[in-house]
Amino acid sequence: LKVIAIDEQLRVIYEDNVHFDKDLPEFKTQGGVYIHSDKLTVTSPVLMWVKALDMILEKMKSSGFNFSHVRALSGAGQQHGSVYWKKGSIQILKNASSELPLHQSLKDCFSVSNSPVWMDSSTTSQCSTLEKAVGGAQHLASITGSRAYERFTGNQIAKIYSQNPEVYMQTERISLVSSFAASLFLGSYAPIDYSDGSGMNLLQIWEKVWSVSCLDACAPGLEEKLGCPVPSHSVLGPISPYYSQRYGFRPDCKIVAFTGDNPASLAGMRLQEGDIAISLGTSDTLFLWIQEPTPALEGHILCNPVDSQTYMALLCFKNGSLMRERIRDDCASGSWDEFSEALSSTAAGNNGNLGFYFDVMEITPEAVGIHRFNRDNQKVSDFPKEVEIRALIEGQFMAKRIHAEKLGYKVSKYDEKA
Structure with missing residues (x-):
């Protein structure tokens, strides 16, 4: 987990990080994840992410960082990963006591304690079901920007529903990692943004609404659990009072929609049409700004986070x-x-x-x-x-x-x- 603070001239005035394996050894992750015995299932403990946020904010506080100067905050999260909020969690999130670190208040809020993440490739049968339901892989790509991929969130949700329907029914909201992080700051469920939402095999990228045929192929009542998607640059509201009381953020500090790490890279690199960029990360990605995409069986088309009327193309390589x-x-x-x-x-x-x-x-x-x-x-x-x-x-x-x-x-x- 990384934090960076910039001033109005875009000068970096503070940066720090929390390393999951080293700084949170109690979770026993390797590379921030658990690789299960089947070598296909890969998850991360949700509470580790929350505890990392507590830890990084406490580090900033100890260093004398002045939170009252922060006018707005946003962020990026690893794409495709999903978080499952248990029924009733919204009230706990809204009313979290500023006397406690957030991970203590939220410890019983998740119906799935280990979130599936982008490295997971255990949903091959769900991918096949989804492609068949909409008339084939190319048709799915034409609707959602990508053929069915094991790591994509819709297929992960379908797996959870098929294997643990009672867990799915106990879930009142499903967040992406990005909207989950935004929710922690907002003190309520943050919507999924168009750009990160394009990596789910669920969003109609042209109309920017959930595809009913894709939702129905994955799980019942899914639209309600996802909420309405929003443009990636939307201001979601003011920061939760929890942060004003515990850290001294100003109450009118704005929370801007969080997005996925790949869309955020396109925005941060200030790419324009015709530009191409390569991001070397845990997975490597090649991406570019595009006006008139033609979704194919290989690669991905996502809604552009900077300009909702255009798109970005993305190729992902897992061995980075x-x-x-x-x-x-x-x-x-x-x-x-x-x-x-x-x-x-x-x-x-x-x-x-x-x-x-x-x-x-x-x-x-x-x-x-x-x-x-x-x-x-x-x-x-x-x-x-x-x-x-x-x-x-x-x-x-x-x-x-x-x-x-x-x-x-x-x-x-x-x-x-x-």
């Missing part, structure tokens, strides 16, 4: 920074400096040595395992360390370009831009 860190640890003694030196010591093209590195089941394309090929295109079992490092980096970036071009993206040299 965790994969790079693993090779760094194996081949460079855990040091990025050593990693960079090894990369610099080898020639571009890696003398024809090529590798595909998928520790976990990849999204683009669907593949798993480590696959190495020498200059004669023969499969080999290992590379020297410096060759391994370049094979990883070149392989990852070539994949990004190839998949972007397959989707019709024009990757041109900068000086050829019109």
Whole structure:
């Protein structure tokens, strides 16, 4: 969990973070998640997120940060993850005592204690059901911007409903991670924004309303549990009195809709039409601003967080920074400096040595395992360390370009831009 405070000149005046594994060891997460025994189910404990928020605000308070200067706040959350509020939780959220850290007040508020997150790939049967219900994968993409994906929230909700219908029935509201975080600050259920809502397989991206056929294919009474989506730049209301009383926020501090991490990257990078950006994170993403999208079976079209009348295109690669860190640890003694030196010591093209590195089941394309090929295109079992490092980096970036071009993206040299 990261916090950053900026002034009216956009100068950074404060930043800090809480590391889930190190700072909250009682939750016993690895990389902030639990990977279940089936290797497909991946979740995070909801109360860990709440406790991290308590912790970061207390750190700011201890450092002397003046919360009364904060005029507005917003945020970004990992896409696709979902939080399930138990019936009656709205009252507890609204009336939380400023004498207690928030995680203590909310400890019994969640019908699902471990939230499914974007790394989860356990909903293959639900994806198949959803695509069949709307007339196939391409038709689903044409409605919602993407074919059915295991990590997408609608399929996760469908799994919870099919496996634990009583838990689903006890749920009064389903938030995305972004709208969940906004809800904590708002003191009531924050709506899902158009942009993050586009990563659910549930939102009609053209009309910006929930698709009835998709909702019905996932679970009964779902529209009521999701609430109405809103533009990503909407002002949701003033901050909850809890924060004024506990930390000294001004009562009129505005809460602006939170959105997903990928849409937030497009906004933060100030992308315009024709621009392309690559975000290197836990998952790597390639994204661009687009006026007239043509949703396909690969990649995603989301509502644009900056301009609700336009769109953003997104390609997601699951084996990102965790994969790079693993090779760094194996081949460079855990040091990025050593990693960079090894990369610099080898020639571009890696003398024809090529590798595909998928520790976990990849999204683009669907593949798993480590696959190495020498200059004669023969499969080999290992590379020297410096060759391994370049094979990883070149392989990852070539994949990004190839998949972007397959989707019709024009990757041109900068000086050829019109």
